[in-house]
Amino acid sequence: MKPTINAVCVIPTFGQEALYTRRADTVKDAPGVWQLGCGGKIEPGETPLEAAQRETSEEIGLSLTRSLCLGVLHCDDGWRVLRIWVFVLPFERSERGPGFIVRLDPPALTLDSREISDAAWVSDVVASPLVREAPRGPLAGAFDGRPLTPESSAILSVLRCEPVTVPGVTWCPLPA
Secondary structure: OOOEEEEEEEEEEEOOEEEEEEEOOOOOOOOOOEEEOEEEEOOOOOOHHHHHHHHHHHHHOOOOOOOEEEEEEEEEOOOOEEEEEEEEEEEOOEOOOOOOOOEOOOOOOOOOOOOEEEEEEEEOOOOOOOOOOOOOOOOHHHHOOOOEOHHHHHHHHHHOOOOOOOOOEEEEEOOO
């Protein structure tokens, strides 16, 4: 019987931008590969939300105060099954009148270099025809032509309301 690993993925968004992170070269799984957001394994006794809060704080230094769980991605890579709860952490780009806080830039990140070596906010992730191999455009050089993790490719399909075509991966949306 294959082992099942429960994990979370948190995708911070800012307006039409989503956060991509590059896994550190020293991590065991997919070193140096770009992924949507951040995440990791659910520890014993944690709920998916608690794991999402912990991973977000540890890896990118943000507080997961309000989020939306979209569903669960089931990935069978032949030797294990990954069950990944996918959360979106929205930040809004807003301009308000005098006396109001105006956020014109994405939130500042504090990267845990043991887990993440780089991060980039990428525009129009959902609407643009990004190639699944890596985002293109002004940040293309930052991605060094490295592919996305298969899980991130599947999540990108979900965000675009496209069928998931990654082998061994199924998507289970949570009821509204």
